[in-house]
Amino acid sequence: MEAVLPIEVEIPSMRVLAESKLEEAKWAKQRYEQLNLIDEKRLTALCHGQCYQQRMARTFNARVRHREFNPGDLVLRKVLHITPDSQGKFAYKYDGPFVVKETFSGGVIILSDMDMTENVLPVNADTLKKYYP
Known part of the structure; x- marks a missing residue:
């Protein structure tokens, strides 16, 4: 029994390809689709981070009291x-x-x-x- 890294299960390497005896064209197509999914996940995480920062800034700014000082005060x-x-x-x-x-x-x-x-x-x-x- 051989240990396989979790990342190799998701994105197979050449070693996993050789063991599973997949066709190279099919493996390349799967690999390309998974790499495209990584870009989507990265963009989703980036969008989520920006939305979170905007929510935090909106919450903070809602509690800030604006104070204005004029000459003579x-x-x-x-x-x-x-x-x-x-x-x-x-x-x-x-x-x-x-x-x-x-x-x-x-x-x-x-x-x-x-x-x-x-x-x-x-x-x-x-x-x-x-x-x-």
């Missing part, structure tokens, strides 16, 4: 780094309030303090939330 900036003298979990999560001075595409915002001194570094809109006094 009051905002709070998230504290991204923890200082050594912070009080652990009781430390402030947001810093501010700040005034939006200018907005750019891609979510870049330039802030200024309440006394209108401009901050040098731009801030990402993901780290901001509106402040309502």
